Amino acid sequence: xxxxxxxxxxxxxxxxxxxxxxxxxxxxxxxxxxxxxxxxxxxxxxxxxxxxxxxxxxxxxxxxxxxxxxxxxxxxxxxxxxxxxxxxxxxxxxxxxxxxxxxxxxxxxxxxxxxxxxxxxxxxxxxxxxxxxxxxxxxxxxxxxxxxxxxxxxxxxxxxxxxxxxxxxxxxxxxxxxxxxxxxxxxxxxxxxxxxxxxxxxxxxxxxxxxxxxxxxxxxxxxxxxxxxxxxxxxxxxxxxxxxxxxxxxxxxxxxxxxxxxxxxxxxxxxxxxxxxxxxxxxxxxxxxxxxxxxxxxxxxxxxxxxxxxxxxxxxxxxxxxxxxxx
Amino acid sequence: xxxxxxxxxxxxxxxxxxxxxxxxxxxxxxxxxxxxxxxxxxxxxxxxxxxxxxxxxxxxxxxxxxxxxxxxxxxxxxxxxxxxxxxxxxxxxxxxxxxxxxxxxxxxxxxxxxxxxxxxxxxxxxxxxxxxxxxxxxxxxxxxxxxxxxxxxxxxxxxx
Numbered sequence: 290x291x292x293x294x295x296x297x298x299x300x301x302x303x304x305x306x307x308x309x310x311x312x313x314x315x316x317x318x319x320x321x322x323x324x325x326x327x328x329x330x331x332x333x334x335x336x337x338x339x340x341x342x343x344x345x346x347x348x349x350x351x352x353x354x355x356x357x358x359x360x361x362x363x364x365x366x367x368x369x370x371x372x373x374x375x376x377x378x379x380x381x382x383x384x385x386x387x388x389x390x391x392x393x394x395x396x397x398x399x400x401x402x403x404x405x406x407x408x409x410x411x412x413x414x415x416x417x418x419x420x421x422x423x424x425x426x427x428x429x430x431x432x433x434x435x436x437x438x439x440x441x442x443x444x445x446x447x448x449x450x451x452x453x454x455x456x457x458x459x460x461x462x463x464x465x466x467x468x469x470x471x472x473x474x475x476x477x478x479x480x481x482x483x484x485x486x487x488x489x490x491x492x493x494x495x496x497x498x499x500x501x502x503x504x505x506x507x508x509x510x511x512x513x514x515x516x517x518x519x520x521x522x523x524x525x526x527x528x529x530x531x532x533x534x535x536x537x538x539x540x541x542x543x544x545x546x547x548x549x550x551x552x553x554x555x556x557x558x559x560x561x562x563x564x565x566x567x568x569x570x571x572x573x574x575x576x577x578x579x580x581x582x583x584x585x586x587x588x589x590x591x592x593x594x595x596x597x598x599x600x601x602x603x604x605x606x607x608x609x610x611x612x613x614x615x616x
Numbered sequence: 617x618x619x620x621x622x623x624x625x626x627x628x629x630x631x632x633x634x635x636x637x638x639x640x641x642x643x644x645x646x647x648x649x650x651x652x653x654x655x656x657x658x659x660x661x662x663x664x665x666x667x668x669x670x671x672x673x674x675x676x677x678x679x680x681x682x683x684x685x686x687x688x689x690x691x692x693x694x695x696x697x698x699x700x701x702x703x704x705x706x707x708x709x710x711x712x713x714x715x716x717x718x719x720x721x722x723x724x725x726x727x728x729x730x731x732x733x734x735x736x737x738x739x740x741x742x743x744x745x746x747x748x749x750x751x752x753x754x755x756x757x758x759x760x761x762x763x764x765x766x767x768x769x770x771x772x773x774x775x776x
Binding site for chain 2: 365397401403414429433
């Protein structure tokens with residue numbers, strides 16, 4: 290029971306607990322770092338460094354009136370916020386954290402993550418559709434178009450990694466990076482994947498489904514209390530999954546850089562995996578602090594005119610080189 | 617495995633029935649998505665994980681999203697629901713229902729006498745790829761030409 294094998298009860302509990310805890314804490318981390326980077330303090334009143342701000346937020350959300358608009362489609366309205374956190378936690382299940390740590394090793398692990406990311410768009414869509422509100426509908430229309438488009442490039446961009454690793458299993462992909470990270474041969478794949486990943490989790494600067502300056506709060510305008518909280522926490526879980534996927538696919542997963550391994554493989558693996566994932570989490574926050582939101586047509590033309598050709602050329606060249614080396 | 621198979625088969629049939637009988641088109645589509653999930657589970661239990669993943673990614677994750685996208689644009693309201701309800705009267709569906717039930721009974725009888733076993737071979741993604749670009753490459757090329765024609769057509773219509 291207390292052994293660290295993939296899929297043991299302890300493992301599942303730790304992964305689920307840590308995943309949720311980190312996602313929740315990201316709310317505070319994000320606000321605090323956004324504060325530093327825009328030269329203000331951020332939340333620093335509740336507890337040391339404002340660390341209990343999340344708890345204060347959660348209490349506020351839980352005790353808010355849980356209002357379902359009478360003009361909404363109630364069944365779909367209640368269903369929509371549940372989808373995002375559920376599918377994102379399911380995507381978290383296939384991520385390999387360290388040797389022996391992870392919930393499951395699926396032989397279609399990468400495809401599983403894509404399936405879950407694809408289903409996440411239902412949350413945005415149904416939320417806007419069920420709200421029966423013009424601004425919500427505009428937000429979810431944008432969200433759907435954006436997520437469908439960027440899913441294409443995200444899928445094509447990681448096919449280069451799949452070609453090199455010869456497997457869809459995430460654990461195999463990490464193992465095959467023992468001698469060199471895929472960020473070097475798959476640099477363009479990495480770029481496309483990062484941008485598409487930001488757009489998929491509609492994080493800033495791709496949060497056009499929300500864009501509060503134009504359409505109030507987009508698809509979640511009508512949501513209040515914990516239903517809105519589910520949308521928000523789902524977005525943070527998506528961000529954590531994306532930040533974990535980045536090292537797994539392109540930065541060698543739990544393998545230490547420059548042979549800086551220490552202790553047992555488990556400890557070293559967990560340490561390096563969290564360092565890499567933490568780096569990408571902070572990177573996502575920095576992107577939010579640094580970039581402005583594009584216009585919707587700019588987002589679409591950027592996707593189809595730059596990202597799609599780039600990912601296709603990357604796939605073509607990778608395939609050609611692998612075939613050439615195979616003889 | 618067989619309990620998974622029969623369980624998801626039951627869900628597939630029930631949710632597809634719900635798709636036909638719902639008057640609210642969004643709810644009907646949600647049931648259709650559930651039906652696709654259960655078909656994906658069926659694929660998985662029959663030893664085709666790649667087909668299962670594609671079922672979820674392509675059908676549930678992309679095509680159904682497009683369906684919903686179109687419905688969002690159409691702005692269907694209460695009038696459509698009333699219209700659907702008036703169309704779903706028993707004298708509309710009872711005839712086809714009986715005929716389909718006879719066909720179902722015949723199929724169950726045929727399945728019963730052949731004594732088919734559940735498949736136990738595992739088809740990995742690699743084998744699917746090798747088959748697609750090996751013996752079936754002509755079919756893949758034909759499909760790609762068809763899709764290209766559709767793409768050009770859609771582009772032409774959208775240019776106006």
